[in-house]
Every structure is written in structure tokens, then in C-alpha cells.
Amino acid sequence: MATRIPITIRRLPGPSLHADETVTVFAAPGIGGAAAMDAAWRERWRALCGALGVAVGEAADAEAAAAEATGAFAARALGDPPWTIRRAPLPGEFLLPEMDRGLAVSAARLAVASVDLTRTGSPPAAAVVRMRQSADALGGLAGSLPSVAARPLAGPLVEGLSRLGLPWSWSTVNPGLVRVGEGRHLTLFDGLKSMRERHFGGVVARNKLAIKRYLSSFGLPVLPERVVTDMNDVAAAAESIGYPIAVKPIDGSLGHGLSLDVRTPAEAAAAFETARPYGTAVMFEPFLAVPDFRAVVVDGAARFVFQRVPPAVVGDGRSTIGALIAAHDRAVAAHDPSVPARHPIGHDAEVDRTLARGGRTVGSVPEAGQRVTVRTAPLLHIGGHPVDRTDQLHPSIDALFRRLADLVDLAVFAIDFRAEAVDRPWMAQRFAILEYNSRPNLGDFVGHPVIDRIIRRVAPDPEAVRLPTILVVDRNPGDGPAHLRRQIDQDLLPFGLRSAEGLHLGGLAVPVHPGEAHLRMTEDPTLAVAIHWASPHDLVRNGIGAPVIDVAWMPADESATPSDLRALVGRLARHIERWDGRAMVPPAILAAAGRLAR
Secondary structure, three states, X not given: OHHHOOOEEEEEOOOOOOOOOOEXXXXXXXXXXXXXXXXXXXXXXXXXXXXXXXXXXXXXXXXXXXXXXXXXXXXXXXXXXXXXXXXXXXXXXXEEEOOOHHHHHHHHHHHXXXXXXXXXXXXXXXXXXXXXXXXXHHHHHHHOOOOOOOOHHHHHHHHHHHHHOOOEEEOOOOOOOEEEOOHHHOEEEEXXXXXXXXXXXXXXXXXXXXXXXXXXXXXXXXXXXXXXXXXXXXXXXXXXXXXXXXXXXXXXXXXXXOEEEEOOHHHHHHHHHHHHHHXXXXXXEXXXXXXXXXXXXXXXXXXXXXXXXXXXXEOXXXXXXXXXXXXXXXXXXXXXXXXXXXXXXXXXXXXXXXXXXXXXXXXXXXXOOOEEEOOOOOOHHHOOEEEEOHHHOOHHHHHHXXXXXXXHOOOEEEEEEXXXXXXXXXXXXXXXXXXXXXXXXXOOOOOOHHHHHHHHHHOOOHHHHOOOEEEEEXXXXXXXXXXXXXXXXXXXXXXXXXXXXXXXXXXXXXXXOHHHHHHHHHOOOOOOXXXXXXXXXXXXXXXXXXXXXXXXXXXXXXXXXXXXXXXXXXXXXXXXXXXXXXXXXXXXXXXXXXXXXX
């Protein structure tokens, strides 16, 4: 029976008569209308939901029960606490928090089945087993959805945008990217990398060998290298560089396949095997046994410079190094502020190799107060920690980075380099630029001023990046929107138009639900103004979707518009014009749109 019950799931961007925020609208009118659930039915339904791992309340009718169960199954899948489900203004509809439509549909099918199968008696045991499997499968579906946790590089950006009150969302047109601003003020971010950056610098940054050869061509200090693709060439390449060496894949990232301070042919062979799976080739270069640094460059200047200190533990005279590492990692997990690192050290072959350099093992007991480096690589995500050196940067190093910024033509990037000290001239010490990153990872620096500076470059304030919006409320739209669209298309004006005919952008019809029209217009990087020409019924059902309306034309006859819709428009609109449905012509709208675009 449940398969024949129609289920409606639609996303309704706020603000609307339904809610200020974006919500998921649920309806299943064929499940029994507003017929009350008798006590026996309700108890069977609640017992089944309990067997499926969710708790539900005392639903008054079948539709409310299906809505509540939909929210309960979706919340369980996402690992959220129970949600409050609200009735929508339109009969038979319910409001759930915004969620992925696929997850909502799957949860709704399971919920409707739970209500329908308990209508006349307890469901068969086999059906309960199948439903439990479906409920568990929802967790896998939810786990596959993109989220902030799954996009750690975007975490600092999202935190900064939210804290600064700037408009942003996950892009629906470009999955995985963060959308900042609207229309022609739109900027897409991949982590902290703006997709408006120049293409050339980003291409070079993908390959460590390309970086070296490009920078060395213009006199910047980089290390010599040998590229190795075959194990038979490892020994000769390492000898030609001279031990100790660093071994890395030429197109790897996040330190994958990296080996530092390699001292013997056997270690070089092992390092080559470690690096080979992570790149198209392996690069050998001299290892500089001096401090490691990263500089974040914004608009041509180093705005943040920090030293990356290798993971280490401090002896207490009693504990083994293994025990000290375990204690360190427990402190990191507990967010102990006395521990400068933000990631665990762990224990692997690199730890054993690093300790062996000093004649130690994880079973060794260092003296009280003795600092023991346990990893050669100073990367933060394997237990290293940062030390801010921005104020110490020598003018000659700053000038060198400005030159690099000019060469790669990127507004935001990070430079990895090694130096004896950052407060001395680079040419008077052992100094080398290792690489630059067009997509800097600042996941450990949430809230840092340099992130705010990156954001403010493209979004100085909410108003500067908003898409101006016009609303025309017309009880009888007739052919007015068609005339307006023809004028827009003829003049090639950068305006989007939503009407009863659908959404039109750049002369093309765009297949999108009316409630999603404004969101789609904000993601069009060519638009200067968004225009909505809609009937009161359309706006009541599908919402406006725009948080701010610059100019709203409302019917002079207030009885033509529901009072709650008038109140919503009055709250959102900065300026309201009254019209009688005859005086309004497309040129007037175009004139207003032109003023807003300017």
C-alpha cells in the first residue's frame, strides 16, 4: 500500500511564509488526510519506530505521524538530536530542517511505510527486518553527503564568513565549493583558494618540479633536484645530490610520500618506494637541516609567517618515549591548551627512523627536561606545531616573496621555505624556497586575521556582494513577464527573470523549481539584477527566496494579496511601489533594474 501513497519533498529557500530559514517541505496526502490515529494504531506505529531505532511522539493524525517519522529517520542518519517538526501554513504540509533531497526522500518513504503498515495491525517480522536494513542504510547515505567535516580545507573560510556576517553557502551548481556573494559579485572558493585567481600560477603550483624550474629561471633561490622514475637510478641520483637528501613525489600533497634527512643508499631506496605511489615521478633534493617555515601571501605581501616545529616530547626521567607520545596524543584529544600541537603524533616507521638517528627507540627513557624530536617532518597534521614569526620577517625575504608573487600572479598563496632564521637577509644564510601552494591549508588557524583578510578581498561587506532584487506581485500576470523577457533578451541585459513561464537566464530557459529560482540567479556570475514577477499564489506556495528586496511592486488593491504575504514583503522590501495592474509596463521595471545595477 505504501508504494501507492504520493510523497512530496521540496526545498523551500527562506524567507517565505513558511519560515525565515530554508526548510524541507514534506507532504503525503494519500496516507489518510487529517484522520485521527486511534490509540491502538498509534501504539503499533510507535513500537515499530522504536524497533527501527527512533523515538516518536503522540502524533494526532497519519500525516503528522509520517512527517515526524521522516524527521526522526533523517536525524538518526545524520547523527543529530531529534528535530521539531512544524505544520506549514498550507494544509497537509509539514516543515523539516533543510537537508539533502535524496536523504529526505528515502527517510520519507520509510516513514510513510511505518505509518501505513501499522494501520490495521502489527507489520510482519520480515517487513520489520527489511525496514531496519533501510533505516541503517540511511546512515550510509548521510555519511556520503558533503559536509564541513568532509571539507577540512574549507573550515576556516566557513567560520570566518559566518563570524563576519557575510552571505555564503555550499554551491549547488559547483558541488564541493563555497559560494561567497551573489550574481556578478559571486566568488567561488576551493578551501581558501578563490576560483577567480589567475590560471597560470595555479597550474605551476600542482607540480613541485615545475615550481622549481620556473622560479630558478628568474633567479629565486631553490634547491637543485634529480627526478627519478626507476629504482635502478636511485643510487646514482642520490650520490649526485649528496647525502643527506629529501625525497618527495613531484605532484604529491599534504606530505604524502615525503622522507627527510635520508642518509644512506638503503634509506634512499626505501624513500623512493614510499614516494612512488603518490606521484608521477619522485624528486631528490638536498636536505637543509635548518628550520622550516610557511608564509601566507595576500595581495603580494607576506601577511602571516610561522615556523613549523617538528613533533617532539619532553622527558620526565621516568616515562618511555612511547608513553610520552601516548600522553601527548591524549592531551591533544582533550584539547589541553598547554600542548602547542593540535594533532596527534602517533607511531609509525618514520618515528622509529627518527629516534634511531639519536640511538633511541620508543622504549628509551629520556632525562627530565630533555626534548626529543620524534619525527623529522615538521608538518602540523602529524604532530608539529606553529610558532608565529611574522613580525621578525627580514625586509629582504619580504622583497623576495613579493617578487615571487609577481611571477606567479596569485593574490593568495603560501610559500614553504627553509632558513636559518627569518630575521636575517636571505642571501647571507642557508635559505631555499621549497614550493608554493595556490590552495593554502590554514585549517589549524581558524579565526586568524589573515583568513579575514582573504575574505575581505572579495567580500568587504554583505551589501557589496549582494544581487539586487526586484519583486512584482501581480494577481493576473498575463503577458507582462513575456514582454519583459523579450526586452531583456533583445537588449542582452544581465538580468534574470522568474515568472509563471519559469526561470530565464541569458535568453535560456532554466529547468528549476520556482522556489529555487532566486538561488540559481545568485549563482549566475553574469547577473546584475534578479527580477521576480509572480502571482500571490506562487509566492505563498514557493516563497520568494530573497532575504532582501530592493523594490517591490504591490497591487494597489490590498485585497488582491493575502495579508501574511503583504507583511512578509513589507518586512523584506526596502521600497514598495503601488500599481493597479495596468500602468506597470516592462520599461519601468527595466529602468529600476538599470538604476540598481549601477
